[in-house]
Amino acid sequence: MSFKIVVLAKQVPDTRNVGKDAMKADGTVNRAALPAIFNPEDLHALEQALRIKDRIDDAEIIILTMGPPRAAEIIREAMYRGADSGFLITDRKFAGSDTLATSYAISLAVKKLQPHLVIAGRQAIDGDTAQVGPQVAEKLNIPQVTYCEEVLEIKEDELIVKRRLERGVEVVKAKTPLLITVHSSAPTCRPRHAKLIMKFKHARTVSELVEETKDYTEMMTNKPYLRIEEWSVADLDANVESLGLSGSPTKVKKIENVVLIHKDSINLTVNDKDMDYLMKELIDSHVIG
Amino acid sequence: MNNSIFVYCEIEDGQVVEVSLELLTKGRKLANEIDRKLEAVVIGHNLAGIEKQIFPYGVDVIHIADNSRLYPYLTLPHAEIIAKLFEQEQPEVALFGATSVGRDLAPRVASKLKCGLTADCTSLVFGDHTENKTGKEYKNLLYQIRPAFGGNIIATIINPDTRPQMATVREGVMKKEVFNSTHKGEIKYINVDTILNDNHMAVEIIERHIEKQKVNIKNSQIIISGGYGVGSKENFDLLYELADMLGGEVGASRAAVDAGFVDHARQVGQTGVTVRPKLYIACGISGAVQHTAGMNESAKIISINNDPKAPINQIADYVITGNVEDVIPKMIKFYKKNTK
Known part of the structure; x- marks a missing residue:
């Protein structure tokens, strides 16, 4: 049984641990100083794809991402862990896309690939919207199953999936083609494989090859799997009006950096006198007790 | 229309x-x-x-x-x-x-x-x-x-x-x-x-176990929340102990949930629960807005952190500079002493 899986992934700034280096003098975040990482739940999505590939001989995993040229880094990262090939949707015309415009572009790319299954992380840590998965499914006019934790059974035309909901679990049967989004409670992704690093370390997009000083011509001819395809607006035959700012119904009116309002606080240390004082205060003011 | x-x-x-x-x-x-x-x-x-x-x-x-x-x-x-x-x-x-x-x-x-x-x-x-x-x-x-x-x-x-x-x-x-x-x-x-x-x-539900939420920190008047700084799942036991004694619930920051110290149902913040208790004790929580957005309307806030510059200290009524595992046992001890 042949089974084609497209995994949607995003390169994101690591917003989880905004350390001191990433703070500017005025107390705001210096976004440029944050490391770019593989969106965590997209790695969970990749693991689900790899588990399907473990079970089906003839499964193929294609990693698809949209972003600036450097986002090819996460395609290689996915290859080191077992993805077979990758595509990067990149074009300046995509800049400023909200989730709707992004979903439109991704759906066009998925249509070209014609997979049985699309797997995405539930949400990306830079926006936390969880909207792109369901919106890609809608644009493709295929069903969606969100918050997946485990794929229990796979047939070419049908999957049985366990979902993690806020108040319990649900097991559903869904027809392919299908899009699933994977929850953070699903297993984490397996590590890189040394053999795969050797195999794919020279995988490059066309834009990256232009930057290389070394001549890749022969290598790319002999090992066509090293080519990471780039797709532009023209390659996707996209309607430019539906992309970028013009294709985005939501507009950002204002961005405020968060500055916490300073309260006059009482500073204490861990000595007995301070602790005794604190607990007395709390009890006397009826906050506790 | x-x-x-x-x-x-x-x-x-x-x-x-x-x-x-x-x-x-x-x-x-x-x-x-x-x-x-x-x-x-x-x-x-x-x-x-x-x-x-x-x-x-x-x-x-x-x-x-x-x-x-x-x-x-x-x-x-x-x-x-x-x-x-x-x-x-x-x-x-x-x-x-x-x-x-x-x-x-x-x-x-x-x-x-x-x-x-x-x-x-x-x-x-x-x-x-x-x-x-x-x-x-x-x-x-x-x-x-x-x-x-x-x-x-x-x-x-x-x-x-x-x-x-x-x-x-x-x-x-x-x-x-x-x-x-x-x-x-x-x-x-x-x-x-x-x-x-x-x-x-096209999608059919085969099985469904919906549980009523076991923990509901939203309605608790006292919340003892732990962050990544608590260090481990075991150290969270101290928070449970204090919460039990004060009649409160244990909450957590996203970092602590991501690290697997506590269940997501206890997460306070933008992607968790928004709470307004009369007492919020933040233990080893640095205070990313993701978190403070969900608790800054608490009536009284105590921050326990070994970093005196932790952003959460800005909104705290009491700032205790020290390690969570040193501070909480003392809080328990002096609570007992003063309520006797």
Whole structure:
């Protein structure tokens, strides 16, 4: 049984641990100083794809991402862990896309690939919207199953999936083609494989090859799997009006950096006198007790 | 066309869920501000009498789709019914709870209608807008305010040209308030059979274990929350001990949940629960806005942190500089001493 899986992934700034280096003098975040990482739940999505590939001989995993040229880094990262090939949707015309415009572009790319299954992380840590998965499914006019934790059974035309909901679990049967989004409670992704690093370390997009000083011509001819395809607006035959700012119904009116309002606080240390004082205060003011 | 404010009412076991009632309360206020109707959408099965739970929130019209195929919730039939209803009724604003249902459903509907959607809003207000390029002026746009970028920025999002203006809001962010317990409105029934076909039933539920939430930190007056700085799952036991003694609950920051120290149900913040207890003790929490957005209205805040410069100290009433594992046992000891 042949089974084609497209995994949607995003390169994101690591917003989880905004350390001191990433703070500017005025107390705001210096976004440029944050490391770019593989969106965590997209790695969970990749693991689900790899588990399907473990079970089906003839499964193929294609990693698809949209972003600036450097986002090819996460395609290689996915290859080191077992993805077979990758595509990067990149074009300046995509800049400023909200989730709707992004979903439109991704759906066009998925249509070209014609997979049985699309797997995405539930949400990306830079926006936390969880909207792109369901919106890609809608644009493709295929069903969606969100918050997946485990794929229990796979047939070419049908999957049985366990979902993690806020108040319990649900097991559903869904027809392919299908899009699933994977929850953070699903297993984490397996590590890189040394053999795969050797195999794919020279995988490059066309834009990256232009930057290389070394001549890749022969290598790319002999090992066509090293080519990471780039797709532009023209390659996707996209309607430019539906992309970028013009294709985005939501507009950002204002961005405020968060500055916490300073309260006059009482500073204490861990000595007995301070602790005794604190607990007395709390009890006397009826906050506790 | 009266371009009303619409609220999707989520049903669990015959009850309208809490967040939907909170949104009806907010929706009533928004509707009054721009002189529109408030309309509710309820989709499910065996819904006879459901209006009794909804009208008291000041709802003018309830749209009911009642059919055996509509409960438990499935994405495709619910999305199809709502999209059809919105195409017909042209709402000005549509609000959904940011629950596992709302966050599955709202994006699908927004994509179908090609309209804007803002997730996890912490505030919704009307305001005006002038488009820079064209000079075009807009009156009473819905400002959808939400933290973004891990909570380090607060963004105000607008949808100038598409309707409805859609937003999701988490439970606990808006306040629930009965508008008028004897209020009555109009009920309109949706003809489900003319809308659904077999393609909408491509997903089938085989098994479902929905548990009532075991922990509900939202209603607790005392919350002892731990962050990544607590260090381990074992160290969280200290927090449970203090919480037990004070009659409170244990909360957590996202970092502590991600690290596997505690269950997600205890997460306080933008992607967790919003709380307003009378005492909030933040243990080893640095204070990313993602977190503080969910607790900064607590009456009293104590921060325990070994970093005297932790951002959360800015909003704390008491700042204790030290390690969580040193401070909490002392708090327990002196609580016992002073209550004897």
